[in-house]
Amino acid sequence: MRELVVEADGGSRGNPGPAGYGAVVLDPATGETLAEAAEYIGVATNNVAEYKGLIAGLRAALDLAPDAAVRVRMDSKLVVEQMSGRWKIKHPDMKPLAAEAARAFPRDRVTYEWIPRERNKHADRLANEAMDAGRRGEQWSPRDRDAARAAATPPPSGPPGDAAAGAARARAALSAAAAAATPSAAGRADAAAAVAVPAVDGRPAGRDGRAQPPVPDTAPRGPSAAEPAPAAAQAAVPAAPRASAPVSAAPPDMAAPATFVLLRHGETALTPEKRFSGSGGSDPELSEAGRRQAAAVAEALAARGTIQHVVSSPLVRCRRTAETVAARLGLDVVVEPALRETDFGAWEGLTFGEVRERHPEDLDAWLASAKAAPTGGGESFAAVARRVAAARDRLAAAHAGRTVLLVSHVTPIKTLVRLALGAPPESLFKMELSAASLSVVAYYADGNASVRLLNDTSHLRR
Known part of the structure; x- marks a missing residue:
């Protein structure tokens, strides 16, 4: 046969x-x-x-x-x-x-x-050629395939006198292919604005300030004097090429991005009281309210049908949330240790006010510098940001072009959002991140990131 x-x-x-x-x-x-x-x-x-x-x-x-x-x-x-x-x-x-x-x-x-x-x-x-054709208001045909292959094929060598003409033809072909394959900034913005909660499709992208610190949800909501990470630890964002610049390389890879759907775990007994709850203290289970929240987000994500993989922090509150969602979607849960919450040292289980009363100098230092750690050998925000950025790169590479649900905590999720925006550390004091909320970041292979959603809790109000 x-x-x-x-x-x-x-x-x-x-x-x-x-x-x-x-x-x-x-x-x-x-x-x-x-x-x-x-x-x-x-x-x-x-x-x-x-x-x-x-x-x-x-x-x-x-x-x-x-x-x-x-x-x-x-x-x-x-x-x-x-x-x-x-x-x-x-x-x-x-x-x-x-x-x-x-x-x-x-x-x-x-x-x-x-x-x-x-x-x-x-x-x-072929799928990307079809999407490119659709963006032009057309359907795919073999000429799309032939144009893409011609653009990717270097011109044959010829007599010295033909070198300039050959180079010009190659540049023209590449320019045409880039124009056909690369969505405009406005087009990408329109697409991002139309998305509610996508599923994981993506790749590593805008790495601005990857070593800068996050800010936990327990921190005050006012401005802070947190210092930026050293310049050497920050990745520069390439400037857009001038319109007159000649095309000298192959068109950028505009395949579907790696999309991270970021889910904060459901409530524990400590959540409503705004107590520091990291990876260095007790490992609380979800409360009854937290279990209801996990079930609600599972139904919402199942209705959208976009999640292809589920990755979780190793802490119990995240694993229970992830297991609830994964069971509804028919997927397995992969544990990623780097998605764990900050180790808050001696502050674990305390409110912000209690830390202010017991450790005022350490708290001031922690708020002023990303390198300062909580009392008793806790983890600095700079250290957390380094491990979270490394995990982001690994996961985006492993799940290129896919939609992945990452179930994590306040600090790691805010860190991913802040790094994607290229925002300074103090901007995280201005982000709210509720229990069982959804945020979305897409990572493109050309080095750009798109924050598509932040702190969506609509699924909890149904």
Whole structure:
């Protein structure tokens, strides 16, 4: 029996946002491309786009060889596990798509295999070409593929007299490709404004002030004299190129961003009293109110259908919140130690007023400098920011182009938001972060970050 390989992918620039899919049918023996399909599908989520890519790939395989066996390879763990029957399909929007995929090719002759994103570049490229075409008000066609490949192919060498003309042609091709592939700042802003809570799709981005300190929710809401991190610890943001500057490199990678949906854990007994509750004291469980909050956010995220991975701080209040959400979504929880809360030393369990009364000099030093640590060997904000930034980079690289739920605490979440904004440390005194609130940051491969949501608690008021 003849065998075919189908590779498929889908993406959404906003999640939900402008979306498209790509699929390719390959000869497994030679690697030859037998068929390609891509389509802009309007506003949709990543998961919807991925399923539609799978359906298109299976239909293309059926047209080529109705009697073949098909091996589907995708970098979507969700689609692979659901179509293999190992994960339940709970989201109502996914069920009809999965059923359509099951009908697209005889099910007993289809197997599914998960592959890393870097091995699914062909389908990913087609999906991005489809989204680029949609941004121009068009549908994908083979000319989009040919233009992208021509732009990425260096011009052939020729006689010395042709060097200037060849370079000019190359620059023109790259400029055209960049114009077609790169969303404008206004376009990206519009897309960000249209997003409520996306799912994780992204990559490392704007690293401004990565070593600057966060500010815990227990700190006062007024201005502070916290000092910025040393300049050597800060990553510069490249200036936008001048309009007249020649294009001298390949167009930037504008694939879907890595999107972090940041969830603060539900309430514990200490939360309503605004007591310092870090990683150096007791490890409280969720209160009854906290468990209700976790269930509410789980339902809200299930309704959106965008989360693809769940990562949690190791502390109990986060793990319980994450487990509640993951169980509703049919996902596993991965623990990331660097997402733990600050160690507040001798201040653990105290209110801000009690710390002011017992340790006034240490508190003043802590408020004035990111390098100062709480009494009794606690952790400085600068130290927290360093570990959180390192975790951000690891997770964004591991989940490029995906939507990931990070369940964490006040300090790590505020740190991620502040670093994405490139804001000074004192700006964090002005951020509110409620229990079980959602915030969203997307990281683009070109070095930019987009804060899309902060402290959303609408799901708790239903």
